[in-house]
Amino acid sequence: MQDTKIEWADHTFNPRIGCTKISPACDNCYAEVQQGQRFGRVKWGAGQPRSHTSAANWNKPKAWNKQAMIDGTMPFVFCSSLADVFDNEVDPAWRDDLFELIEQTPQLVWLLLTKRIGNVTKMVEILPRNVALGATMANQAEYDRDASKLCDAAKTLKPLFTFGSFEPLLGPIELDTMTAPDWVIVGGESGRGARPMDLNWARNLREQSREMRKVFNFKQTGAQVGHGSNLLDGRLHYDRPRFDVWQTGNSIVRSVRGCPPERLAVFQTA
Numbered sequence: 001m002q003d004t005k006i007e008w009a010d011h012t013f014n015p016r017i018g019c020t021k022i023s024p025a026c027d028n029c030y031a032e033v034q035q036g037q038r039f040g041r042v043k044w045g046a047g048q049p050r051s052h053t054s055a056a057n058w059n060k061p062k063a064w065n066k067q068a069m070i071d072g073t074m075p076f077v078f079c080s081s082l083a084d085v086f087d088n089e090v091d092p093a094w095r096d097d098l099f100e101l102i103e104q105t106p107q108l109v110w111l112l113l114t115k116r117i118g119n120v121t122k123m124v125e126i127l128p129r130n131v132a133l134g135a136t137m138a139n140q141a142e143y144d145r146d147a148s149k150l151c152d153a154a155k156t157l158k159p160l161f162t163f164g165s166f167e168p169l170l171g172p173i174e175l176d177t178m179t180a181p182d183w184v185i186v187g188g189e190s191g192r193g194a195r196p197m198d199l200n201w202a203r204n205l206r207e208q209s210r211e212m213r214k215v216f217n218f219k220q221t222g223a224q225v226g227h228g229s230n231l232l233d234g235r236l237h238y239d240r241p242r243f244d245v246w247q248t249g250n251s252i253v254r255s256v257r258g259c260p261p262e263r264l265a266v267f268q269t270a
Contacts, residue, residue: 007230007238008185008217009111010075011064014057015098016090017082018042018050023115025138025168028193031082050083050090058101065105076240078111085112086119095123102128113165117149120157127157132241134163134181139171147179161241167219168194172201175208183215183241184208188222196224202232215239 004012017035021027021044032044042051061077068075079085085095102110110131114120117135127133135150137143147164154162164181166173168189175184186205188197202218209216218237221229230236 004078006078006081007219008076008240009078011061011077011108012081013061013077013079014053014082015080015085015101016050016052016094018048019044019083019087020046020048020089023136023138023142024170025115025136025142028168028189028191028195030191033191035082046089048089050087050094052094061101061105061108065107068107074107074109076109076111078113080113084114084116086114086116086123088116088119092123099128102131106130109160111163113163117146117153120149120153124157127159129160131159132161132163132183133157133159134165134183134185136165136167137173138166138168140173143173143175147176147181150181151179166205168222169197169201169205170195172198172204175205175212175214177212180208180212180214183217185217185219187219188225188228190220190223190228194223197222199225199232206232206237215241 004010006012017031019026019029019031021029021032029044035041042048064075064077079098083090085098102108106129108130110128111134112131113134113136115136120133133150133153135146137146143164150162150164153159161182163183163185165185165187167185167187169186170189184205186202188202189195199221202221206216206218208214216237217239218232219230221232
């Protein structure tokens, strides 16, 4: 059961709240407006304390995992829509606590999306096997800078798959066959002050994804185009990576179709 408004996930989990703007994609940050300006809960920016969420909130993924085991599903959990797991100012112990929770919920696919992809291998030695790793890349300059870092992190840490969030898409982007992520998520900007997205930018990424055999997901046109429609050329594009699951001895193996064969998630059964 989906309980998030983010179309490419089934659940959203925030272990903490607060961040610092570091990208053009952050200019109209909805999290800052919602949590900082509207609720006055957290001040955004360097040197500002991050807020740890409640114990009740931290128990939610365990309930999702239990239900997923009953249903035989693998829900996608978008982690940290109100923060960045790889924020320089986050206490490393908090990240350790998060990874322990991720390991305790093997039926969930954890989507760790960051604007600080260069920090990942500096901060993490071993990635839980049910994690997918993603980078936000809003324009060509960010893609050229960060796509190779995402690829390198994947080679080292072997996530389930990689994904790129091209939202808000602020210009045309040409993917590279060597560094294109496994899952391409595209969306225009929403909210006050939203910058318009040319639909041809989204169409071009869709065609490149098709040619490179990548999974394509279109979230929305954005507030300034098509009244925020989730349709691209009259249809939904809510595609996700799909999993094959099989059992070998006392281990359950899951692989992502279309992704390199070495990216296998292996979970020990009781």
